[in-house]
Amino acid sequence: MTDEELHPGIQLLGEAALVFSVAPGLQAQQRLWAACRWLQQRHADVEWVLGMGNLTARFDPLVIKATRLERALETAWAASADAVPAPGKQVEIPVRYTGADLAHVAEHAGLTVAEVIALHTSPDYTVFCLGFLPGFAYLGGLDERIACPRRAEPRLKVPAGAIGIAGSQTGIYPLASPGGWQLIGRTSLSLFDAAAATPALLAPGDTVRFVEVTR
Amino acid sequence: MTVTILKPGPLSSVQDAGRPGHGGIGLPAGGACDALALQLGNLLVGNDQGAAGIEISLGGLQLRFDRACSFALTGALADATLDGVPVGCWRRLHAQAGQVLAVGYAVLGARLLLCVAGGIEVPVVMGSRATALQSAIGGWQGRALAAGDVLPLGEARMLPVSEPAIRPPGRGDTLRVLPGPEWPLLERSAQHQLLHAPWRLTPDSNRMGAKLAGPPLTHGLGALPSHAVQPGVVQLPQAGQPILLLADAQVTGGYAKPLVVIQADLWRAAQFRPGESLHFAEVSAKDALAALQAQRDWLARLRRVLKLPQR
Numbered sequence: 001m002t003d004e005e006l007h008p009g010i011q012l013l014g015e016a017a018l019v020f021s022v023a024p025g026l027q028a029q030q031r032l033w034a035a036c037r038w039l040q041q042r043h044a045d046v047e048w049v050l051g052m053g054n055l056t057a058r059f060d061p062l063v064i065k066a067t068r069l070e071r072a073l074e075t076a077w078a079a080s081a082d083a084v085p086a087p088g089k090q091v092e093i094p095v096r097y098t099g100a101d102l103a104h105v106a107e108h109a110g111l112t113v114a115e116v117i118a119l120h121t122s123p124d125y126t127v128f129c130l131g132f133l134p135g136f137a138y139l140g141g142l143d144e145r146i147a148c149p150r151r152a153e154p155r156l157k158v159p160a161g162a163i164g165i166a167g168s169q170t171g172i173y174p175l176a177s178p179g180g181w182q183l184i185g186r187t188s189l190s191l192f193d194a195a196a197a198t199p200a201l202l203a204p205g206d207t208v209r210f211v212e213v214t215r
Numbered sequence: 216m217t218v219t220i221l222k223p224g225p226l227s228s229v230q231d232a233g234r235p236g237h238g239g240i241g242l243p244a245g246g247a248c249d250a251l252a253l254q255l256g257n258l259l260v261g262n263d264q265g266a267a268g269i270e271i272s273l274g275g276l277q278l279r280f281d282r283a284c285s286f287a288l289t290g291a292l293a294d295a296t297l298d299g300v301p302v303g304c305w306r307r308l309h310a311q312a313g314q315v316l317a318v319g320y321a322v323l324g325a326r327l328l329l330c331v332a333g334g335i336e337v338p339v340v341m342g343s344r345a346t347a348l349q350s351a352i353g354g355w356q357g358r359a360l361a362a363g364d365v366l367p368l369g370e371a372r373m374l375p376v377s378e379p380a381i382r383p384p385g386r387g388d389t390l391r392v393l394p395g396p397e398w399p400l401l402e403r404s405a406q407h408q409l410l411h412a413p414w415r416l417t418p419d420s421n422r423m424g425a426k427l428a429g430p431p432l433t434h435g436l437g438a439l440p441s442h443a444v445q446p447g448v449v450q451l452p453q454a455g456q457p458i459l460l461l462a463d464a465q466v467t468g469g470y471a472k473p474l475v476v477i478q479a480d481l482w483r484a485a486q487f488r489p490g491e492s493l494h495f496a497e498v499s500a501k502d503a504l505a506a507l508q509a510q511r512d513w514l515a516r517l518r519r520v521l522k523l524p525q526r
Contacts, residue, residue, distance in 0.1 A: 011396040014447055014475030015503040019396060024440050036239075049238040049443035051467055056443035058238065061478070061504055062511065131441055131467025134242040134350045138441060175350055192240075194340050194352040200240035 010070050015061045020073045024053030026140060029128050033204050034083035035076035043072060050129035050204055052138055088127065088205030093172065094213040095121075095163055099183035105148045105165055117212055119143040120170065120184065125208040135174035135192030135200040139208060142170045154180035161187045163210070174200075185210075216368035217281045218331060220360050221315065224275025226422075229335050229354035229366070230328075231267040234343035238443060238466045245353075246345045248422055248462045248485035249326050252290035254514060255381055256330030258521055259287035259307045261372035266334030267344035269360065271327040272422075273488065274320040278329075280310040281365075285332040285374050291324025291486060292383065306380035324386060324486040332371035348422065349463060379521055386486045390459075391479070391498045391506065395448065395472035397436055405434045409449075409473055413492035414457060420489055422463040424450075427493075431455050436471035444468040447476035447484060449495070459484055479506035 011019050022028045032055050036048050039057070046069065047058040057069045097117045106113045125141040132138075147168040155178065158164070162173040164181025173179060174191035191201045202208065220227070232253065233246020247253040247270050254264045269276065274293040280286070288295055288304040295302050295318045302308050302316075304327070310316065318327060337344050337355055346354025355364055398406065414427035432455035443466060444450065450458045450470035459476070460468075461484065474495055476484050487493050498506075 012393070012500070013396060013443075013445070013472065014393055014477065015500050015507070016478050017443070017445055017475075019442060021442075047236055047238050049466060051442035052440040054440065054442045058235075058443070058445060062508060129441070129467075130239065130241040131443070132241060132465055134237070134240060134347075136241050177349065192350065194350070199237075199242075199341065203240075 010073060012066060013056065015066075016059060018057045018059070018066055018069050018073070019054055020056075020077070021054040026126060028053055029140075030085050030205075031077065031080035031083070034080040034085065035073070036204075037086070038076045038079055038083075039072060043069070049131075051131065052128055086205060088203065088207055090207045090209070091202060093163075093187050093189055093208055093210050095185040095187050095210045096214065097185040097212055099163065099185045101151070101164075101182035102184045105146060105182050105184055108148045109146050111145070116146050116184065119146050121210045121212055123209075125170070127202050127204050127206040127208060129204050130200060130202065133173065133175050133177055133192075135202065136171060137191075137202040137206075137208070139170055142168050144168055148182045150180040151182060154178055158183065159186065161189065161191075163187060216284070216333060217365045218368065219279045219281060220362055220364040220366070221277040221279060222275065222362055223360040224271055224273065224318070226272040227269055227276050227360040228346040228348065229267050229337055229344060229360070230270040230346060231344045232265040233345050233462065234341050234347075234353070237341060241466045242341070242350065243347070243463050243466055245347045245463050246343065247328060249290045249328065249482040250462075251384070251482035251510070252326070252328040253330065255305075255517070256287045256289035256328045257334075258514075258517055259289070259379065259381065260285050260330050260332040261374045262330060262332065262334050266330070266369070267337065268328050268330040268335060271318055271329060273325060274318045274327060276329070277315060277317045279315050280312065282312050282368075283310060284368065284371060285309050286316070287330050288318065288327050289330065289381070289383070290326050290328040291321040293321045293327055294319035303380070305383045307374065307378050309376065309378075321488070325488040326485055331368055332374060333369035336367045336369035347463070381517060384482075386483050388492065389494045389496045390484055391477045391503070392449070392474040392495045393477060393500060393503055394497065395475045397451070397471035398473045400436060400471070401434055401473055405432055406473075408432050409457070410495055410497060413494060415492045416487050416489045418489045422461055424461050424464055425459040425484070425487060427457045427459060429456070432457075434471075438469045439471065441467045441469050444472065447478070447481050448472050449474040449476065461485055477503040477506060479503065479510045
């Protein structure tokens with residue numbers, strides 16, 4: 001199989017999925033949100049899934065030709081250059097900063113625990129996309145000074161609501177799950193509720209701010 | 216109308232065709248790992264093709280039919296008995312109220328599907344009855360089945376007392392694949408090894424994916440920005456031991472994807488047991504579409520042959 005006929009940024013992922021990739025970054029991601037909305041409105045029989053700097057189409061290859069979706073992706077990307085970003089929600093996440101790895105993150109950063117908390121609570125984080133677990137948001141905006149590599153040994157069970165740092169990412173575990181992130185705190189907020197009208201609390205384009213609480 | 220679980224076996228759960236359409240919020244479609252076996256089982260018992268059945272990993276399930284009903288076991292092959300009398304797989308069977316079905320250990324394949332006329336009628340959650348084990352939603356109380364669970368059944372179509380059977384498709388030991396996005400970035404030796412080495416399923420394989428072991432595969436592919444993956448994608452972590460993603464695979468991943476199993480072989484991917492070995496064989500995109508078309512044509516033919524009465 002060759003994909004020579006495809007746009008350089010478009011690759012087949014099997015016969016039933018197509019991935020459109022651009023250089024990751026906030027501006028590119030804002031365009032991908034717009035492109036994704038545009039495509040969802042026009043191709044409702046395709047599932048569109050955002051990644052970090054990429055957008056995947058999942059489709060029935062006996063119903064839709066990949067080349068048609070390739071053209072749709074190119075058109076959507078071009079149109080996204082002029083799209084006005086849809087305003088996202090602003091969500092405050094109350095956090096008890098008592099995570100088991102908080103001291104390690106502080107030591108790694110050469111900072112005090114209080115300084116780590118101050119740096120973690122100061123930015124407005126942007127939800128780039130969801131994935132990994134239902135309701136899990138990939139957040140952009142972590143202060144590089146508190147970036148920290150993953151744990152060498154992942155934990156078998158990280159509780160729901162745990163807030164962690166992995167590399168230069170921070171995130172919230174919506175469900176109990178195995179995981180290798182450095183845990184710095186925990187929230188009581190529910191990030192995923194299958195019974196809710198909108199099951200995921202966060203959506204791409206939302207802004208998140210962590211707020212320290214003591215109980 | 217109910218069935219009562221007496222013994223669940225190693226892992227049994229209520230599964231249907233899954234809940235596609237929620238990838239954008241990180242929820243996998245899930246559903247039966249061998250979706251073809253679910254469709255065929257439902258066909259045998261007169262259900263709509265997406266009705267919920269019980270996926271039985273490796274066998275070992277025992278249940279009691281609390282009312283007379285028709286049922287079928289598809290997917291993996293196992294010795295099964297109804298009140299101690301041997302019954303066959305891949306055919307419509309009829310149970311009287313109170314009879315006990317005992318499914319033995321799978322002798323060929325990894326996952327059986329038990330379809331009961333009327334379907335397992337647990338509540339629909341986000342458009343599906345499938346158990347999503349990781350997020351603990353759907354199915355019976357969002358979890359694997361346990362002894363004592365009493366599962367409600369839906370209303371069955373009237374079925375003839377005949378016992379039509381379907382010849383089970385042969386699994387073989389080969390999965391047909393298309394090259395994935397990172398295939399061209401692999402060195403030739405690594406490409407050769409992926410396609411020619413036997414890959415053995417390790418014991419930590421589950422509904423999310425089959426972890427494969429083989430001779431160490433060295434490659435220089437690092438982590439990628441998070442991107443969508445789906446069942447059938449073969450991921451290649453840095454350590455060089457591939458992961459074959461199955462129905463409950465997480466929606467996004469960050470590993471290289473050298474191969475993708477074709478849609479027509481996704482059911483096969485679900486039917487290997489830990490300890491068994493599989494091979495990958497490259498096909499063209501055209502072959503992949505032809506195989507998928509042939510599979511759908513076969514299903515349509517069976518639907519006509521079985522001439523299911525309309526509701």
